[in-house]
Amino acid sequence: MLGKVTVDPSFWELFPDAQVNIMLVSGIDNHDTDDNLARRRKLLREGSDKAEDFLGAAAFAKNPVVAEWRQAYQQFKKKKGVRASIEALLKRIDKGEDLHPISPLVDVYNSVSLAHGVPIGIEDQDKLAGTMHLGQVHEGLPFQPVGADKDEPTLEGEVAWYDDQGAVCRCLNWRDAQRTMLDEDSTKGVIVIESVNADQAQRANEAMSDLEELLEEFFGIKPDKSVILTKDAPSVDVD
Structure with missing residues (x-):
């Protein structure tokens, strides 16, 4: 079970102006219903429409959100072709693809991620x-990606989320682990948004505000904690 979230000095050395928004939630009912499925489809459409604000450049890589994250990913060791999670979402919108519902909480945060052009991740607190x-x-931490059937350990010098049992999310916010992923029976989550500059940080704060409203609308809950981690205040206790 999760006891604490902390950002190591090695991250701040690479990204001194960064911030990490953390929201701890509990009391989630992550099961599908006919009612919430229709509302989630609408929410994903609305998020996809708002994502157009972050697109429009003749070349996809020239869109500022995409370019900024690609530059950030140049600062650490990574697998070839790895991109930020927000780039993957925006690319689908750029190609005209529709986002299909996955689960209530995932759909809520994906819609907010698109609407604000920020990478949002979530892990199951009880599985951490x-x-x-x-x-x-600085070592190969065990990591089985969501949907994979074999271990893909971290690389030396990679930036990753990790806990006492291995990697949780590789290459900053690229790919989650099967071990800690949210499922329909999850009731507690830790929501994360990383920012590496002031503009991203402002959008991240706005995204967390929207998430708080949607958590109450869809799940009838308020966050247990919502904090911003910086190099001067890099940790938060869960209890």
Whole structure:
């Protein structure tokens, strides 16, 4: 079970102006219903429409949100072709693809991610072990990606989220682990938004505000905690 979230000094050395928004939630009912499925489809359409504000450049890579995250990913070791999660979402919108519902909480945060052009991730608190860190790793931590059937350990010098049992999300916000992923029976989550500059940070704060409203609308809950981690205040206890 998760006890603490902390951002290691190695991350701040790479990204001194960064911030990490953390929201802790509990009391989630992540099961599909006919009612919430229709509302989630509408929410995803609205998020997709708002995402057009972050597109429009003749070349996809020239869109500022995409370019900024690609530049950030040049700062650490990574697998070839790895991109930020927000780039993957925006690319689908750029290609005219529709986003299909996955689960209530995932759909809510994907819609907010698109609407604000920020990478949002979530892990199941009950599946995490001890402290969840964000930092550069210096050994091959065990990691089985969502949907994969084999281990794909972290690289030396990669920036990753990790806990006492291995990697949780590789290459900053690229790919989540099967071990800690949210499922329909999850009731507690830790929601994360990373920002590496002031413009991203402002949008992240606005995204968290929207998330708080949607959590109450869809799940009837308020966050247990919502904090901003910086190099001067890099940790938050869960309890």
